[in-house]
Amino acid sequence: MSDPQRLQLLRSINEAADAELLRSLRxxxxxxxxxxxxxxxxxxxxxxxxxxxxxxIRRAISLAEAHMAxxxxxxPPVPYAYLLFGSGGRCEQTLSSDQDSGLVYEDEPDVEKxxxxxxxxxKLSRQVVLVLERLGFPRxxxxxxxxxxxxxxxxxxxxxxxxxxxxxxxWESVRYLLIVADGRCVYGDSLLLDRMQDHFFxxxxxxxxxxxxxxxxxxxHKVLVGIFGQLxxxxxxxxxxxxxxxxxxxxxxxxxxxLMAIQQEIRNTSTLERMKALQKAGVLSDxxxxxxxxxxxxxxxxxxxxxxxxxxxxxANNGKLAxxxxxxxxxxxxxxxxxxxxxxxxxxxxxxxxxxx
Amino acid sequence: xxxxxxLSVVALLMLFPAMAFAADEGPSTSLLNMGLNSVWxxxxxxxxxxxxxxxxxLETGSTRMKNAxxxxxxxxxxxxxxxxxxxxxxxxxxNGGADISEGLRKFIGWGDFFYxxxxxxxxxxxxxxxxxxxxxLAFATISLSIAWGGFAERAKLSVYLVFTIFxxxxxxxxxxxxxxxxxxxxxDGAQDYAGSTVVHLTxxxxxxxxxxxxxxxxxxxxxxxxxxxxxxHNQVFSALSxxxxxxxxxxxxxxxxxxxxxxxxxxxxxNTMLGAGAGTVSALxxxxxxxxxxxxxxxxxxALAGLVAITASCAFVDPWAAVVIGLVAGxxxxxxxxxxxxxxxxxxxxxxxxxxxxxxxxxxxNGLFATDELATKVGVGQGGLFDTGSWHQFGVQLESVxxxxxxxxxxxxIILGVMKLVMGLRxxxxxxxxGLDLSEHGTYGYxxxxxxxxxxxxxx
Numbered sequence: 001m002s003d004p005q006r007l008q009l010l011r012s013i014n015e016a017a018d019a020e021l022l023r024s025l026r027x028x029x030x031x032x033x034x035x036x037x038x039x040x041x042x043x044x045x046x047x048x049x050x051x052x053x054x055x056x057i058r059r060a061i062s063l064a065e066a067h068m069a070x071x072x073x074x075x076p077p078v079p080y081a082y083l084l085f086g087s088g089g090r091c092e093q094t095l096s097s098d099q100d101s102g103l104v105y106e107d108e109p110d111v112e113k114x115x116x117x118x119x120x121x122x123k124l125s126r127q128v129v130l131v132l133e134r135l136g137f138p139r140x141x142x143x144x145x146x147x148x149x150x151x152x153x154x155x156x157x158x159x160x161x162x163x164x165x166x167x168x169x170x171w172e173s174v175r176y177l178l179i180v181a182d183g184r185c186v187y188g189d190s191l192l193l194d195r196m197q198d199h200f201f202x203x204x205x206x207x208x209x210x211x212x213x214x215x216x217x218x219x220x221h222k223v224l225v226g227i228f229g230q231l232x233x234x235x236x237x238x239x240x241x242x243x244x245x246x247x248x249x250x251x252x253x254x255x256x257x258x259l260m261a262i263q264q265e266i267r268n269t270s271t272l273e274r275m276k277a278l279q280k281a282g283v284l285s286d287x288x289x290x291x292x293x294x295x296x297x298x299x300x301x302x303x304x305x306x307x308x309x310x311x312x313x314x315x316a317n318n319g320k321l322a323x324x325x326x327x328x329x330x331x332x333x334x335x336x337x338x339x340x341x342x343x344x345x346x347x348x349x350x351x352x353x354x355x356x357x
Numbered sequence: 358x359x360x361x362x363x364l365s366v367v368a369l370l371m372l373f374p375a376m377a378f379a380a381d382e383g384p385s386t387s388l389l390n391m392g393l394n395s396v397w398x399x400x401x402x403x404x405x406x407x408x409x410x411x412x413x414x415l416e417t418g419s420t421r422m423k424n425a426x427x428x429x430x431x432x433x434x435x436x437x438x439x440x441x442x443x444x445x446x447x448x449x450x451x452n453g454g455a456d457i458s459e460g461l462r463k464f465i466g467w468g469d470f471f472y473x474x475x476x477x478x479x480x481x482x483x484x485x486x487x488x489x490x491x492x493x494l495a496f497a498t499i500s501l502s503i504a505w506g507g508f509a510e511r512a513k514l515s516v517y518l519v520f521t522i523f524x525x526x527x528x529x530x531x532x533x534x535x536x537x538x539x540x541x542x543x544x545d546g547a548q549d550y551a552g553s554t555v556v557h558l559t560x561x562x563x564x565x566x567x568x569x570x571x572x573x574x575x576x577x578x579x580x581x582x583x584x585x586x587x588x589x590h591n592q593v594f595s596a597l598s599x600x601x602x603x604x605x606x607x608x609x610x611x612x613x614x615x616x617x618x619x620x621x622x623x624x625x626x627x628n629t630m631l632g633a634g635a636g637t638v639s640a641l642x643x644x645x646x647x648x649x650x651x652x653x654x655x656x657x658x659x660a661l662a663g664l665v666a667i668t669a670s671c672a673f674v675d676p677w678a679a680v681v682i683g684l685v686a687g688x689x690x691x692x693x694x695x696x697x698x699x700x701x702x703x704x705x706x707x708x709x710x711x712x713x714x715x716x717x718x719x720x721x722x723n724g725l726f727a728t729d730e731l732a733t734k735v736g737v738g739q740g741g742l743f744d745t746g747s748w749h750q751f752g753v754q755l756e757s758v759x760x761x762x763x764x765x766x767x768x769x770x771i772i773l774g775v776m777k778l779v780m781g782l783r784x785x786x787x788x789x790x791x792g793l794d795l796s797e798h799g800t801y802g803y804x805x806x807x808x809x810x811x812x813x814x815x816x817x
Contacts, residue, residue: 222649226646226647226648226649227646228646228647230647232648232649235584235586236583236584236585237579237583237584237585238579239583240584
C-alpha cells in the first residue's frame with residue numbers, strides 16, 4: 001500500500017459526492033490500470049483493480065443509501081449485506097466486468113414491517129444497480145442482480161430458497177447454487193452471508209448427490225485445446241482466429257477448482273485462494289497447486305488482453321483473444337496452460353464420479 | 358365349365374405363343390445377354406437420374422430459405438433443357454458417328470445431331486444405343502448440377518438457361534469424348550471408370566469459374582477478410598440428399614460396366630460402398646480432431662468425397678485401396694473447404710472441394726493403386742505405382758487431370774465472361790437480399806415462414 005497514487009484514488013472514491021464524480025474516477029482508474037497492465041505482477045494487478053472496484057461499489061451503495069434518505073425512504077431498517085457473485089465474488093473482475101449481485105437482510109417477524117423492509121431494499125438495490133450502470137458496469141445478462149427479487153431476500157427466505165434448490169436440483173437450480181458459492185459480502189454485515197454459507201454447506205452434507213449434478217453443470221465448457229495440442233480458435237465471424245479465453249480457458253478452471261473447494265467446505269471465493277486452501281488441506285500436491293496456479297495466472301493475464309470495447313458508455317468485452325497478436329512464446333505457454341487446465345478438468349471429473357458410485 | 362377352361366387355355370396360347378413353341382426356337386445366348394445388359398443400363402440410368410433428387414435436396418438444404426424454391430425448381434428446369442441440348446448437339450460431340458478425319462476425331466466427335474437412333478439393338482450389339490444415350494445423358498445432367506453449386510443464391514435465372522446450353526453443347530461432351538469417346542486421352546490409356554474427372558471435376562471447375570466471376574454472396578466476408586458462416590436452412594435435407602446420391606451412385610459406378618456379363622459390376626459396387634464409408638468416417642474424425650466439434654456438413658461432404666474419389670478407381674483397385682482412397686478423400690475435403698474459404702472463394706455447396714479436390718484425388722489415385730490385373734480386365738491403361746513400380750500410369754492420370762481441368766476452366770471462363778459482359782451474371786443487391794424465390798419467380802418456396810419472418814422484421 002505504499003503507492004501514493006493508489007491511496008489517493010481510494011480516498012477520492014470514498015469521498016466522491018455523486019455518481020458523476022465516481023464515473024470520472026472509474027474512467028481514471030481504468031486508464032491507470034490499463035497502463036500498469038504490463039508493469040505489475042498479474043495477481044497484484046487483480047488485487048489493485050478489485051480493491052478499486054470494491055471501493056466504488058461501496059461508495060455507490062452509500063450514495064444510494066443517502067439518496068433513499070433524501071427522498072424520504074429513511075435508513076436501512078435492518079442490517080443487510082450487499083453480495084457480489086461471479087467474477088466480483090471471486091475478486092477476479094477485469095477492466096470490463098459486468099454486475100452480478102445480490103442482497104440479504106436480517107429477518108423481521110412482524111409481517112407488515114417485513115413488507116416495508118422488502119420494499120426498502122427493493123428500492124435501494126434498484127438505485128445501486130442504476131448508479132453502477134452509470135459507472136459503466138453493465139447489467140448481468142442472466143439477471144443475477146440485486147434489483148431482481150429472486151436475488152434479494154431476507155436471510156430466512158434465502159435459506160428456504162437454498163433448501164428448494166438443493167431438494168430439486170434441476171439444471172437451473174444447480175447453476176444458481178454454483179453462483180451462490182462464489183458469493184462475497186462487499187458492503188454491510190458479512191455475518192449474514194456467513195449464516196447463508198452455513199446453511200449452504202449443511203445442505204451439501206444432506207444432499208450428497210448434488211456434487212454429481214454440479215459436475216454435469218460445470219463441465220460443459222470445454223478447454224479449447226485439441227487432441228494435437230492445437231488451439232481451438234473461432235472459425236467464423238469477426239473474431240475469426242481468436243480463442244475464447246473466458247469460456248475456453250478461464251471458466252473451466254474456475255469451475256473445476258470451485259467444485260473441489262465446495263467438496264472440502266472451503267469458503268474462500270477467489271480461485272487462487274481456493275487453490276491455496278486445497279493445497280493446505282492436502283487435496284492438491286504442492287506440485288499440482290503450483291502448476292494450476294501458474295496456468296490460472298496466465299489465463300488471468302491473457303484475459304486482460306481480450307478485445308475490449310465501450311458500448312453505449314458500458315465497459316464491455318467479448319472474452320476473445322486474437323491469437324495473431326501473441327508472441328510465439330506466449331502461444332506455447334498458453335497451449336501448455338490449456339493442457340494443464342484440461343488435465344485438471346479430467347481429474348475433477350474422475351474424482352466426482354468416483355464419489356457418486 | 359370345361360368349355361370355359363378350354364377357351365381360356367386357347368386364349369392364353371394365343372397371347373403367349375412362345376410358351377407353346379419354346380422348345381423349338383429360344384432366344385440366342387447373345388440376345389439374352391443383350392437383354393440383360395439393357396435392363397441393367399436402363400435401371401442404372403434411372404438411378405443416376407434419381408441422383409438429381411439428391412442434388413435438389415443438397416443444394417436447397419445448404420442454402421437459405423428465401424432461395425429454396427428457386428434452387429430446387431431450377432434443377433428440374435435445367436435437366437429438361439440439358440436433355441434437349443444433349444439430344445440435339447451434345448451427344449454428337451461426345452460420340453457422333455459421322456466420317457471425320459482421324460486428327461479431328463482425337464478432339465471431338467461429330468454427327469448424329471438431333472439423334473435419331475435405331476429402335477433396337479443390332480446383331481452382335483451388347484446393348485441398344487438408346488439405353489446408352491440415356492445413360493450418357495444422365496451423366497451430363499449430373500455434371501451440370503454439380504456446376505450449379507458455384508452459382509447458388511446469387512445468379513440470375515437467365516444465366517442458368519444460357520449456361521446450360523453452352524455447357525451441354527461444348528464443355529461436357531468434349532471432355533467425355535477425350536476420355537470415353539475414343540478421344541486422345543482414351544488412346545493414352547487414361548483411367549476414369551465412371552467419371553471422377555469427366556463428370557465431377559468438369560462440374561466442379563465450371564462451378565469454380567462461376568463462383569469467381571460472381572464474387573461471394575453478400576455477408577459471406579467481413580471487411581477484414583474474415584469469413585462468416587452462412588448456414589444452410591435444413592441439415593436434414595442435406596443428409597437425405599447424401600443418402601439419395603449414395604444410392605444413385607450404384608447406377609453411376611456399377612452401371613458404367615455397361616454389362617451384366619460375369620458380374621463384374623458387383624465388384625465395382627462393392628468398392629464404391631467401401632470408398633463412401635471410408636470418406637464419411639475420416640471426415641467426421643478429422644473435423645472433430647481439428648476443430649473440437651464433429652461437424653455434420655463435413656461428415657456429409659466426406660461421404661460424397663469418398664464417392665467422387667472412388668468413381669474413377671472403383672474398377673481398377675483392390676478393396677483395401679478403395680478404403681484408403683475414401684479415407685484420404687474425407688480428410689482432403691475438410692482441408693480443401695477450409696482452403697477455398699481462406700482464398701475468399703465462396704462455395705456454398707462445397708462443389709469445388711467435394712467434386713473438384715476429391716475428383717482430382719480419385720483420378721490420380723489410379724496412378725498409385727490400380728492393379729495390372731484389373732486394368733487388363735477393364736481394358737484401359739495399366740497398373741499403378743504400387744502394383745507395377747512404374748510411374749507411367751500416374752503420369753497419364755496427371756496429364757488427363759491437368760488438360761481436362763484447363764480446358765473446362767478456360768472454356769467456362771470464356772463462356773461466363775462473355776455472358777457477364779453481355780447480360781450480367783448476378784442479381785441486384787436488393788434481389789439477393791429479398792431472395793431469388795421472390796425476385797426470379799414471384800413466390801416463396803416457404804410462403805408461410807417467409808411471410809412470418811417479414812412481419813417480424815417489420816415489427817422489429
